[in-house]
Amino acid sequence: MGDSEFDPSSPPPFRLSEIRSAIPNHCWVKDTWRSLGYVVRDIFVVFGLIVLAVYLDNWAFWPFYWAAQGTMFWALFVLGHDCGHGSFSENPTINSVVGHILHSSILVPYHGWRISHRTHHQNHGNIEKDESWVPLSEKVYKEMGFSGKFFRFRAPFPLFAYPLYLLWRSPGKSGSHFNPYNNNLFHHSERNHVVISTVCWTLMVVFLFKLYTIIGFLQLLRLYIIPYLVFIMWLDFVTYLHHHGHYNKLPWYRGKVKIHNIHILL
Template sequence: MSTSIEISGGSAASDKSGLSAHPLVTKSSKNVTSFATEQKQAIDIHGNVFKVPDYTIKDILSAIPKHCYERRLWQSLHYVVRDILACVILSKIGFTLIPMVENQLVRFVLWGVLSYSIGLFYFGLWILAHECGHGAFSDYTSVNDTVGWFLHSYLLVPYFSWKFSHSKHHKATGHLTRDMVFVPYSKKEYLEAKGKSKISEVTEETPIVTFFTLIFQQLGGLHLYLLTNATGQPHPDHSALGRSHFNPSSPIFEKNDYWYIILSDIGMISTFTVVYLWYKTFGGFSVLINWFIPWLWTNHWLVFVTFLQHTDPTMPHYDAEEWTFAKGAAATIDRNFGFIGQHIFHDIIETHVLHHYVSRIPFYNAREATREIKKVMGEHYRYDGENMWKSLWKVARSCQFVEGDNGVRMFRNINNIGVKPTDNIE
């Protein structure tokens, strides 16, 4: 079976050794030569020295066994069927047994547990659609786009719109002016947002403000991003809705994407129609428990997971002149979400660093590939096994903006956590 290796969101045919012919991995590449000859440093929030990675894309790809690139349609479809069946079975059991419980409070809790459980598998289905968008689901583009369109539309994510903007995110991860999501404030931007001229003029953020900011982020962050491109690049010449993922003329898309964006919007309209018919046939409570609350949980999990994959006190971001694909892909972090992360969220949390190097490797081969690239990355591989809820709070308190004067920028904050930012405006 032929394989392909994705570099920065695209694909190229593999040679016999399994290495891509993409220009980033050729010996004559400017990216590789400059990358290998200079290793800059910076200081992270904890005061530790961060060293810019000194290996090449070719080193990473050489370490991955060829069979890890194999995409098996039957295996991918099995997970789609499994997750859908899990939702149906959970609903059937819940709607059969929970009404038999006499205590109203216990019933209320059980309905909540049911919706939460369905929401876990909804996010699993979201991840499988995400695999479709990267071409990691199967070797067949038409199958990938069909399955991805149905699954993402059902979860109110515009499939092609997400696919295109997400591809650009992969092409420019960690790039301060080209990355597409969770782009941090520079210190200058942070001060402008606060209406101040010096860091010393900004007061510490209270924990209660952090708490409510997180609540808003977790519940509304996804659709604020989809509607207005919040946390993406600013595009100041366009209105908030003009930057929307639902707008086929948005600057985040290319002109030839236009009708695909329309098709994505049709998916949204189709889902609203299905939900309305569901409501008319089975009632609002069925929609609430089986779709709406699980959909809210899906939104939460997506923001929760992606935020923590790309934001950490040890994480660098790069100015344009310093960024390379290899550096940017390393500016991600693997975390651990236990049984749920591995078996329901399809390892998207535990193998995300690999995913940014080669996003066409299917999730069921990602752990093996991760073990191999760790040998190449060495100290540059990031993993944090801390409880992710604790990490969410720590990251929200400590990662407010980035600063640096050599093209490598590290997170700082005004909450007196770790290394203090300088008072000058860069």
């Protein structure tokens, strides 16, 4: 079917039940031990890279370490992402514990992000309710200051936007992933979950500060901060292309009105 004949807003020629029935049964199995095996493997690689970097302490090796370790941080995020979706294990407690360990280690508030990510999946393509890389309305754009426009639309700054999103969300939206009383994101029944995640995130920050007092800023920069920035780059780069790639023809909506061909340009 040619592009001119494709209407992404039209009902698909299949049912969701048909898609599910076409997927092999073993793909629906949540194997906790297999999932934990991936966690152990990735943590082993993370600490192995740290030991190797400290042992070699060679500036010819550091760029390789930063690229590899930043990618491994991204791998930890993906495993925590699966915990947030409940696809890591059938046991919610295991999902929560592992998710907190993995996400806190890379400065992501597990429940705060998990809840907003759930909101994203429930409202994908809705400009008013979606969470990920939402196109800005003209009104919101005009209300943004110079710095907001510069850092949002000028490469490479959008590649490092994720921490700011966690703190303040996107332009035109209010609230923080760390605030349990953020009624724009969280239901009151979810406040205790958000508190736990914020405490875990804070403990990781305290640990990094303690580490800084022991090994110094330069070593902390080389071992953790630069890989963290590489991880942020991967996260923003992949999710941006996922939602706004050149061949992504899915429309955006405001209410029930379809809006075609909207892209966020870097």
